[in-house]
Amino acid sequence: MIEPLKPLDLLVVLGPTASGKTRLAVALAGKLDGEIISADSRQVFRGMDIGSGKDLHEYGRVPYHLIDILDAGEEFSVFDFQCRFLNAYEEITARSTLPILCGGSGMYLDAVLRGYRMVEVPRDDALRAVLGAKTNDELVEELRRVKPNQHNSTDLLDRERTVRAIEIAKSEAEQCFVSEPLPGLHSTVIGIRWEREALRRRITGRLRERLDSGLIEEVECLHAGGIAWERLDYYGLEYRYVGGYLRGDMNRNDMFQKLNSAIHNLAKRQGNWFRRMERHGVAINWIEGDGDQTAQAMEIIRSGSTVLQGRLSL
Numbered sequence: 001m002i003e004p005l006k007p008l009d010l011l012v013v014l015g016p017t018a019s020g021k022t023r024l025a026v027a028l029a030g031k032l033d034g035e036i037i038s039a040d041s042r043q044v045f046r047g048m049d050i051g052s053g054k055d056l057h058e059y060g061r062v063p064y065h066l067i068d069i070l071d072a073g074e075e076f077s078v079f080d081f082q083c084r085f086l087n088a089y090e091e092i093t094a095r096s097t098l099p100i101l102c103g104g105s106g107m108y109l110d111a112v113l114r115g116y117r118m119v120e121v122p123r124d125d126a127l128r129a130v131l132g133a134k135t136n137d138e139l140v141e142e143l144r145r146v147k148p149n150q151h152n153s154t155d156l157l158d159r160e161r162t163v164r165a166i167e168i169a170k171s172e173a174e175q176c177f178v179s180e181p182l183p184g185l186h187s188t189v190i191g192i193r194w195e196r197e198a199l200r201r202r203i204t205g206r207l208r209e210r211l212d213s214g215l216i217e218e219v220e221c222l223h224a225g226g227i228a229w230e231r232l233d234y235y236g237l238e239y240r241y242v243g244g245y246l247r248g249d250m251n252r253n254d255m256f257q258k259l260n261s262a263i264h265n266l267a268k269r270q271g272n273w274f275r276r277m278e279r280h281g282v283a284i285n286w287i288e289g290d291g292d293q294t295a296q297a298m299e300i301i302r303s304g305s306t307v308l309q310g311r312l313s314l
Helices: 021-032 078-094 106-113 125-131 136-146 159-174 196-212 215-224 229-234 237-246 252-279 293-304
Strands: 010-014 034-038 098-103 187-193 284-288
Touching: 010 021, 010 106, 021 034, 021 098, 021 187, 021 293, 034 078, 078 098, 078 106, 098 106, 106 252, 125 159, 136 159, 187 293, 196 215, 196 252, 215 229, 215 237, 229 237, 237 252, 252 284, 284 293
Parallel strands: 010 098, 010 187, 034 098, 187 284
Antiparallel strands: none
C-alpha cells in the first residue's frame, strides 16, 4: 500500500558556501508563499553584512527571519538559535505560510532536523574560577578531554568560548536531562551540490566580489565600533583574515590567498557535516548547482508533499 502524501511543515535549503542557497530559497518562497528563516551563525548580527553574505538585495518582498537581530559582539549560541527558530516557525505557520530554513551552519540545521530540544546550561562560577588559571592550550586540551567528539572548531579559537564549551560539556556529562522533543515536523530537505572545481571557482569569484564591495572597510568599521580583534577572529574566516591584514600581520595578497584557501576548506567541512547528517537519518534530496535549481527543487517538492494545494503560483 502506498503511503499517502503528507503536508509539508518545513522546507530546508542547504549547501556549502557559495552554492546559491539564498537565491534558491527566495525563488521557492515566491512560488510557495514562503518566509525564510536563516540558519547562519553570523547573519544574526547587525553590521556583519558583506562578510556573512547576507545578500539582502536578493530577498525582494520575501519576508526573512533571524537576520540583523543582535548587535555585533553579542553572544549567540546554538541554543539561542533553536529557541528563536521555534518562535519564528510558530509565527510563520500561524499565518498559514510555509517556513523555509536556509543556511549552511551544520549545527544549526542539526538542531532543527534531528528532533531534539537543547537544554540551557547555567553559568558555573566555581568551574570558571578553576579554568581561569589555565592557559589557552590547557583549556583546549581540557575541552577535548571532556568532549572528544568536538565538532565546532570555533570553540577552540576564543578563550571565552572555550570556557563556555567546557562548562556545557561537563554539565551534559554530569546530569541527565529530560529533553522536550521539538514539534514533529514533516520536512523536505534540498541540498545544492556543485562539481568540485566549479564550486572552487564560485568561492574565489565571490571572495573577490566581497573585497571589491567593501569587506575590508566593514571589518574596519566593526573594530572601530568597539569589537576587539580577538572577538572578530571568532566571527569567522572573513573577519579573522581581514582583521589580520588590518593589524599588519600579512599583506593583502597573502590575506586573499590564505582566506581563499580557508574558505575552500570550510566548504569541504560543510560537505562532511552534511554527509554526517545523512548517516544520522536526515534525508537530503540533492540537486545539481549548474542546472535549473528551482525546477529541480520543485520537482522534488511535488513528488513528496501535498503542500502545493492552494499554495503554488505558476
